[in-house]
Amino acid sequence: ASELVRKFRGNTGPSRIALPLNETDLNKKLEVELDLMLSEYSQINGPFSSTDEYKDVIKTLKSRLLLVCEERHKDNVEAYTKEVRVPLETARKIILLSADRYDTAFSVRQYMSKVCMLNLNEGKPKQWERSLKIMIVNNFIDTDDELRRIIASRNSFWANLKGFYQWLITRFSALVDMGQETELVT
Secondary structure, eight states: OHHHHHHHHHHTSTTTSOSSOOHHHHHHHHHHHHHHHHHHHHHHHGGGTTSHHHHHHHHHHHHHHHHHHHHHHHHHHHHHHHHTHHHHHHHHHHHHHHGGGOOSHHHHHHHHHHHHHHHHTSSGGGGSOHHHHHHHHHHHHHHOHHHHHHHHHTOSHHHHHHHHHHHHHHHHHHHHHHHHHHHHHO
């Protein structure tokens, strides 16, 4: 089983799958390789398929292969992030200039996300799926030491309470907006 995991790692690595890649295509390629590894194991150990050990090993193998798939998805997000390093660095500079205006972790993180998204809506990333851009922005904010430090500095009991209140208001506003859109449609 370990040999198959190693083989899967090689077959889905950067020398075989060029990243960044559309999530749908990446999923298809990973599924094909996953199925190949599982069927290879089944062919080798087919006579033992009715045993509990076989079932345990195939379950373990599948979970280890899925962990590699998660790694590949993270690698893909990082590859996309590298593609947009310049707009994100521009967003970072803007954030650093204005972050003092926000006094809660929620509000400063929301501001950071908006600035990053605005900068990603230009050029090549403009055509990318919104969910992909959100993953890239979250990865950027979560991995940048200075941005994380700014968010952490806004964490106190009162700031968290105020941030929770702000979060509730934005959720309520979103629900009201959706209700108004529904009224317009009907």
